[in-house]
Amino acid sequence: xxxxxxxxxxxxxxxxxxxxxxxxxxxxxxxxxxxxxxxxxxxxxxxxxxxxxxxxxxxxxxxxxxxxxxxxxxxxxxxxxxxxxxxxxxxxxxxxxxxxxxxxxxxxxxxxxxxxxxxxxxxxxxxxxxxxxxxxxxxxxxxxxxxxxxxxxxxxxxxxxxxxxxxxxxxxxxxxxxxxxxxxxxxxxxxxxxxxxxxxxxxxxxxxxxxxxxxxxxxxxxxxxxxxxxxxxxxxxxxxxxxxxxxxxxxxxxxxxxxxxxxxxxxxxxxxxxxxxxxxxxxxxxxxxxxxxxxxxxxxxxxxxxxxxxxxxxxxxxxxxxxxxxxxxxxxxxxxxxxxxxxxxxxxxxxxxxxxxxxxxxxxxxxxxxxxx
Numbered sequence: 001x002x003x004x005x006x007x008x009x010x011x012x013x014x015x016x017x018x019x020x021x022x023x024x025x026x027x028x029x030x031x032x033x034x035x036x037x038x039x040x041x042x043x044x045x046x047x048x049x050x051x052x053x054x055x056x057x058x059x060x061x062x063x064x065x066x067x068x069x070x071x072x073x074x075x076x077x078x079x080x081x082x083x084x085x086x087x088x089x090x091x092x093x094x095x096x097x098x099x100x101x102x103x104x105x106x107x108x109x110x111x112x113x114x115x116x117x118x119x120x121x122x123x124x125x126x127x128x129x130x131x132x133x134x135x136x137x138x139x140x141x142x143x144x145x146x147x148x149x150x151x152x153x154x155x156x157x158x159x160x161x162x163x164x165x166x167x168x169x170x171x172x173x174x175x176x177x178x179x180x181x182x183x184x185x186x187x188x189x190x191x192x193x194x195x196x197x198x199x200x201x202x203x204x205x206x207x208x209x210x211x212x213x214x215x216x217x218x219x220x221x222x223x224x225x226x227x228x229x230x231x232x233x234x235x236x237x238x239x240x241x242x243x244x245x246x247x248x249x250x251x252x253x254x255x256x257x258x259x260x261x262x263x264x265x266x267x268x269x270x271x272x273x274x275x276x277x278x279x280x281x282x283x284x285x286x287x288x289x290x291x292x293x294x295x296x297x298x299x300x301x302x303x304x305x306x307x308x309x310x311x312x313x314x315x316x317x318x319x320x321x322x323x324x325x326x327x328x329x330x331x332x333x334x335x336x337x338x339x340x341x342x343x344x345x346x347x348x349x350x351x352x353x354x355x356x357x358x359x360x361x362x363x364x365x366x367x368x369x370x371x372x373x
Contacts (some may be wrong), residue, residue, distance in 0.1 A: 001114070009137035015042075016036055018040075034156035045250045053258070056108055065098055070102060115181065116248075119243075119244060124166075126153050126154050157179065158242055161188065164242075165184045168237060192238070198252030205256060207226060209263040218364055
């Protein structure tokens with residue numbers, strides 16, 4: 001994670017250098033807040049969002065492609081119900097033809113996680129009691145004087161609450177920077193509530209725009225994402241530094257705005273949204289809906305079995321009659337022209353019974369020859 005710590009620190013410090021020139025590096029600032037550090041954290045969010053925006057668009061496009069293919073996937077599941085291997089091959093071929101990637105939805109989250117963990121480590125590390133390794137990750141440490149990155153961050157506050165403090169920070173640490181436990185708990189509590197609320201709204205916006213999944217397992221995952229994560233955050237938010245809570249809340253606000261834009265530009269397929277109003281005939285939306293319906297119908301025709309083609313047998317093949325079950329000329333042991341029904345017929349007979357049956361068949365054949373002679 002050293003590479004993530006160094007990279008995120010570099011972005012954070014460059015934004016702070018920019019805004020400290022604007023605000024003059026005033027520790028208290030307006031409303032007892034160091035806005036240079038607040039806007040530096042906002043700058044990290046903006047930088048990450050700009051980098052991830054193309055991936056986010058591809059994520060939405062992949063989700064739309066998956067939604068368009070939902071009827072075809074369901075048809076494949078019914079067609080190859082007893083053949084899991086063939087089902088997987090057919091689904092992968094369908095994804096390839098339609099340029100749909102089920103894993104694309106996880107990619108932006110996987111990229112954001114190292115950034116969040118790195119920022120969490122960086123913003124909670126400085127405090128008044130820490131004196132070792134203060135110049136790591138490109139920071140100017142304690143030896144740099146009052147204007148160093150380390151010292152300015154330790155004394156920086158948001159409405160009187162230090163950025164490195166949490167809801168659980170003891171009062172002894174806060175006294176060193178002229179802050180109070182009541183003030184920190186008030187700011188941390190309000191910011192934590194905003195973080196939880198914006199997390200819920202971001203997930204709810206995505207689910208309502210794309211619709212609840214018809215698959216019970218996927219629907220359960222959506223419910224866990226919508227309700228479970230905010231509940232977990234109620235208990236974990238107390239351990240988050242105020243700087244991290246600022247980052248998470250601002251990131252959620254950017255997500256709400258970004259999702260609103262992308263979801264308008266790439267709406268869910270009309271055939272998958274039962275609550276959607278039909279577009280006006282002659283409009284571009286109506287033409288697009290008709291095109292999607294034609295594509296879906298063509299895919300269904302391609303998946304349908306060809307006329308006259310026998311379905312594949314996925315069960316076990318019937319067992320061939322054994323030598324002991326057949327006569328000399330291929331007739332069954334009971335003298336009839338057809339083999340005895342059922343796989344493994346005659347296997348339950350004893351050796352003496354099988355010999356007696358073979359002699360009986362042989363005697364019948366000799367008698368037939370004599371009559372013909």
